[in-house]
Amino acid sequence: xxxxxxxxxxxxxxxxxxxxxxxxxxxxxxxxxxxxxxxxxxxxxxxxxxxxxxxxxxxxxxxxxxxxxxxxxxxxxxxxxxxxxxxxxxxxxxxxxxxxxxxxxxxxxxxxxxxxxxxxxxxxxxxxxxxxxxxxxxxxxxxxxxxxxxxxxxxxxxxxxxxxxxxxxxxxxxxxxxxxxxxxxxxxxxxxxxxxxxxxxxxxxxxxxxxxxxxxxxxxxxxxxxxxxxxxxxxxxxxxxxxxxxxxxxxxxxxxxxxxxxxxxxxxxxxxxxxxxxxxxxxxxxxxxxxxxxxxxxxxxxxxxxxxxxxxxxxxxxxxxxxxxxxxxxxxxxxxxxxxxxxxxxxxxxxxxxxxxxxxxxxxxxxxxxxxxxxxxxxxxxxxxxxxxxxxxxxxxxxxxxxxxxxxxxxxxxxxxxxxxxxxxxxxxxxxxxxxxxxxxxxxxxxxxxxxxxxxxxxxxxxxxxxxxxxxxxxxxxxxxxxxxxxxxxxxxxxxxxxxxxxxxxxxxxxxxxxxxxxxxxxxxxxxxxxxxxxxxxxxxxxxxxxxxxxxxxxxxxx
Numbered sequence: 001x002x003x004x005x006x007x008x009x010x011x012x013x014x015x016x017x018x019x020x021x022x023x024x025x026x027x028x029x030x031x032x033x034x035x036x037x038x039x040x041x042x043x044x045x046x047x048x049x050x051x052x053x054x055x056x057x058x059x060x061x062x063x064x065x066x067x068x069x070x071x072x073x074x075x076x077x078x079x080x081x082x083x084x085x086x087x088x089x090x091x092x093x094x095x096x097x098x099x100x101x102x103x104x105x106x107x108x109x110x111x112x113x114x115x116x117x118x119x120x121x122x123x124x125x126x127x128x129x130x131x132x133x134x135x136x137x138x139x140x141x142x143x144x145x146x147x148x149x150x151x152x153x154x155x156x157x158x159x160x161x162x163x164x165x166x167x168x169x170x171x172x173x174x175x176x177x178x179x180x181x182x183x184x185x186x187x188x189x190x191x192x193x194x195x196x197x198x199x200x201x202x203x204x205x206x207x208x209x210x211x212x213x214x215x216x217x218x219x220x221x222x223x224x225x226x227x228x229x230x231x232x233x234x235x236x237x238x239x240x241x242x243x244x245x246x247x248x249x250x251x252x253x254x255x256x257x258x259x260x261x262x263x264x265x266x267x268x269x270x271x272x273x274x275x276x277x278x279x280x281x282x283x284x285x286x287x288x289x290x291x292x293x294x295x296x297x298x299x300x301x302x303x304x305x306x307x308x309x310x311x312x313x314x315x316x317x318x319x320x321x322x323x324x325x326x327x328x329x330x331x332x333x334x335x336x337x338x339x340x341x342x343x344x345x346x347x348x349x350x351x352x353x354x355x356x357x358x359x360x361x362x363x364x365x366x367x368x369x370x371x372x373x374x375x376x377x378x379x380x381x382x383x384x385x386x387x388x389x390x391x392x393x394x395x396x397x398x399x400x401x402x403x404x405x406x407x408x409x410x411x412x413x414x415x416x417x418x419x420x421x422x423x424x425x426x427x428x429x430x431x432x433x434x435x436x437x438x439x440x441x442x443x444x445x446x447x448x449x450x451x452x453x454x455x456x457x458x459x460x461x462x463x464x465x466x467x468x469x470x471x472x473x474x475x476x477x478x479x480x481x482x483x484x485x486x487x488x489x490x491x492x493x494x495x496x497x498x499x500x501x502x503x504x505x506x507x508x509x510x511x512x513x514x515x516x517x518x519x520x521x522x523x524x525x526x527x528x529x530x531x532x533x534x535x536x537x538x539x540x541x542x543x544x545x546x547x548x549x550x551x552x553x554x555x556x557x558x559x
Contacts, residue, residue, distance in 0.1 A: 027051050027054070038070070041479075044166070064078070064558045066489075135513050137499075137541070142439050147443050151448070153188070154447050158449040158468045161470060174448060180489045181488060184245050220288075221289075226292070234294065246296050253318050298374075301347065303407075305325055322363035349375075354387055358393060379408065411454070430528065432484075433524060437503045495514040496514060509535070521539065521559055525555045
């Protein structure tokens with residue numbers, strides 16, 4: 001019997017070490033390459049692509065950190081012990097909700113509110129060189145919907161151009177447990193500026209504007225949907241361990257639906273007599289995707305509807321006046337959806353820039369439209385430190401509408417692809433942390449994959465977290481991929497933001513914290529400065545976490 005027990009224990013130990021060995025083999029390190037742009041990329045081929053080390057079970061009285069930085073660390077995992085255990089909050093601490101600059105008055109929290117005024121920064125209670133950040137899980141804020149990117153035409157075409165094995169590497173990098181586990185993604189309804197050509201689902205070879213089919217009998221999906229986007233979406237959903245939720249946005253209306261008879265945005269209003277047909281068009285798209293195995297969680301009321309008239313380089317778009325948009329939403333779009341099999345879909349309005357939140361959107365939400373929608377989509381292009389108050393004030397005014405970042409990307413039409421640029425990762429991390437600290441429930445990137453020319457596209461190129469080199473049949477993970485991953489990988493849907501005594505950028509650092517559905521606490525700590533920064537995170541239920549963050553780094557802490 002003793003011999004049997006010893007043998008059993010011995011075999012169990014051998015099995016345990018074998019499992020550890022398998023995990024070591026499966027975890028692949030970054031193959032780094034420097035293009036001289038202030039950082040490095042990670043090269044992925046048919047046979048090798050870096051993965052994220054598994055979190056596993058966190059040892060008792062310990063915490064886990066994952067770090068990426070400008071010097072080349074990528075999700076470097078460490079396990080450390082809590083230093084001490086506190087039984088009460090430090091003297092002088094009191095809670096105050098994180099508010100940004102409002103009406104030029106600054107909200108300060110800490111030991112003494114009368115000392116020094118910082119724009120949107122908390123005064124920490126600990127005066128030592130290593131600042132102490134209190135984490136108070138009893139104070140909670142918004143629930144997280146998720147993180148992800150867009151299945152644009154360019155994304156899907158690039159993926160389907162890859163070898164089969166490289167496609168698998170890329171989709172695993174975004175959606176599997178080995179990757180950064182995207183769970184909320186955007187799907188364009190028709191063409192965008194990142195398509196090979198501009199098209200709608202009712203196209204004609206003529207410019208005939210008076211031949212309107214009220215049954216939308218000519219509506220049909222395109223090759224971009226059937227051969228590229230839908231197959232990629234289905235494979236991504238198969239790989240995802242988290243339920244993949246999708247929302248759709250439209251850039252393009254059929255030319256004859258618009259007053260300018262043009263796909264482009266200039267004065268491109270929907271004809272008022274076709275408001276219902278435009279709503280039917282949205283439902284028809286949802287029906288067709290459902291028939292092909294793809295269901296949608298949400299739908300936006302149009303991409304950038306209030307700036308489509310001024311978009312450069314002929315980006316396709318539909319222009320709306322706010323009051324007309326509100327009328328169409330409440331009288332046409334929402335009743336149409338509610339009377340269909342898509343009755344439970346989330347309706348997201350705005351899908352445009354942050355400064356429009358208070359200046360324009362309330363005009364759309366009048367006359368009951370506020371009660372017809374579920375949330376508000378935000379693009380990051382005009383985000384600044386001094387306009388986060390718009391998020392706070394909007395939430396206070398419309399507490400039942402969630403805020404969701406629905407588009408962002410780095411680069412512009414002159415300075416687009418910069419392989420390895422770490423400063424772009426920092427801008428991603430800064431914006432995501434800033435949004436999350438001001439009631440935003442998630443962050444969705446623009447194109448997931450572009451080629452070395454920033455395309456395919458019909459307008460100017462931008463950058464992307466992954467760049468595909470078709471000639472070499474390999475792709476490059478940009479620093480922005482890792483910046484997104486420090487949030488998407490470790491903050492699953494259903495997590496709730498919790499209070500910290502630093503909520504906005506302090507000396508080029510950003511901090512945001514969450515409680516996950518499984519009970520784990522997550523803290524994302526960004527150091528955008530040129531020097532090492534030390535912080536002591538205090539959780540009275542667990543103890544102190546003493547972190548020294550390397551220059552230009554992103555660290556995710558879990559316990």
